[in-house]
Amino acid sequence: MKYFKLFLAVALALWAAASCKSEFQTLLEGYDEDAKYAAAFDYFNQGKFAKAAQLFESLSVTTNGTERDDTIQFYWGLSNYRYKDFYTAETNFKDFIDKYPRSPFAEEAGYLRIDCLYNSSLRYELDQSSSVQTISAIGEYLTNYPQTQHLDACRDILADLGERMDRKAYEGAKLYYKMEDYLASRIALKNVLKDDADNKFREEILYYAAKSSYKYAQLSVPEKQRERYLTFVDDYLNFVGEFESSVYRREMDVLYKRAQRALGRAGASDEEDTGEEEKDFEKERKQLLQDAKEQK
Numbered sequence: 699m700k701y702f703k704l705f706l707a708v709a710l711a712l713w714a715a716a717s718c719k720s721e722f723q724t725l726l727e728g729y730d731e732d733a734k735y736a737a738a739f740d741y742f743n744q745g746k747f748a749k750a751a752q753l754f755e756s757l758s759v760t761t762n763g764t765e766r767d768d769t770i771q772f773y774w775g776l777s778n779y780r781y782k783d784f785y786t787a788e789t790n791f792k793d794f795i796d797k798y799p800r801s802p803f804a805e806e807a808g809y810l811r812i813d814c815l816y817n818s819s820l821r822y823e824l825d826q827s828s829s830v831q832t833i834s835a836i837g838e839y840l841t842n843y844p845q846t847q848h849l850d851a852c853r854d855i856l857a858d859l860g861e862r863m864d865r866k867a868y869e870g871a872k873l874y875y876k877m878e879d880y881l882a883s884r885i886a887l888k889n890v891l892k893d894d895a896d897n898k899f900r901e902e903i904l905y906y907a908a909k910s911s912y913k914y915a916q917l918s919v920p921e922k923q924r925e926r927y928l929t930f931v932d933d934y935l936n937f938v939g940e941f942e943s944s945v946y947r948r949e950m951d952v953l954y955k956r957a958q959r960a961l962g963r964a965g966a967s968d969e970e971d972t973g974e975e976e977k978d979f980e981k982e983r984k985q986l987l988q989d990a991k992e993q994k
Contacts, residue, residue: 722749726756735766742777751777768794772803779810788814808839809848816855819862826866829859861898868899875906880914883907884933905946908933912953915960927957949979 725737738753754774761767775790791811795804815832836852846852867890874883887907890897897903911933915926934954938947 726752731757731760735770738770738773742773742780745780747777747781751781751783768798768801768803771798772801772807775807775810779814782817784814784817787811788818805843805846808835808843809846809851812836812839812852812855816859819859826863829863833859864894864898867894868897868903871903872906875910878913880910880917884910884914901941901944901946904933904937904940905944905950908937908950909953912957915957924961927960930954930957931961945983946979949983952979 725734734753734757738750738757741747741753742750751774754770754777757770758767758774761770771790771794775787775794778784778787778790781787788811791807791814794801794807795811798804801807812832812835815828815835819826819828819832833856836856840846840849840852868887871883871886871890874880874886877883884907887903887910890903891900908930911926911930915923915930918926931954934950934957937944937950941947944950
């Protein structure tokens with residue numbers, strides 16, 4: 699008797715599930731637009747966004763050109779957005795904006811499309827074409843809706859994507875430094891700033907460019923060293939002129955004194971060299987940055 703009741707309960711549960719599925723499927727495949735429209739919003743309000751999206755998609759075919767059309771198209775995209783299917787939702791919203799630029803939903807659809815693009819963008823190490831597309835979409839959106847309530851959110855997205863693309867350019871150029879190709883490293887780093895003088899990592903770029911020129915001079919044959927140390931001196935002066943209080947300053951000063959000694963400049967005696975190595979400066983910088991973080 700006990701097992702029979704258990705079997706009956708399981709059977710009833712399976713029957714109920716099958717009935718619900720059958721009811722949804724029947725509704726989805728049916729032609730009662732009013733019932734389908736009401737059910738789509740009912741599913742949406744219950745948080746069943748996948749089912750809502752299917753019903754709105756189905757309605758979009760049969761209600762094209764009617765007064766309900768823009769509402770259905772918008773909520774189709776919104777259902778996919780809430781379901782976190784950002785790729786499909788972005789397509790929905792783009793099509794919506796192209797088709798209904800004057801709709802009451804157009805402004806919100808524009809922002810949600812931006813958010814879909816942003817959520818689909820990749821880490822800085824990977825291809826940033828989606829980031830470029832997002833930035834372009836934000837520019838167009840803010841031109842159309844300069845007083846939008848999403849202004850701050852758009853600015854935050856722009857700041858994050860800008861930093862991501864700046865980092866990609868900086869890290870890509872720094873790869874040459876890591877490979878110890880110091881001539882190529884300096885050229886690549888300088889080119890980053892030539893393309894974007896306001897790169898967020900400007901301080902680090904100038905630091906590694908100066909270090910690249912120093913190491914390139916240091917490793918050169920004697921007859922080439924003077925010219926190349928002079929290049930480092932120029933890089934050093936550019937760096938300290940712009941970032942006088944940088945956490946890299948003490949290391950740059952030590953390298954400058956070594957370069958001056960190599961150039962035979964007066965006042966650059968052996969006693970001035972502390973003998974500190976790169977790892978010592980890195981350890982010191984980490985401590986300085988940690989102290990600054992704690993003070994905040």
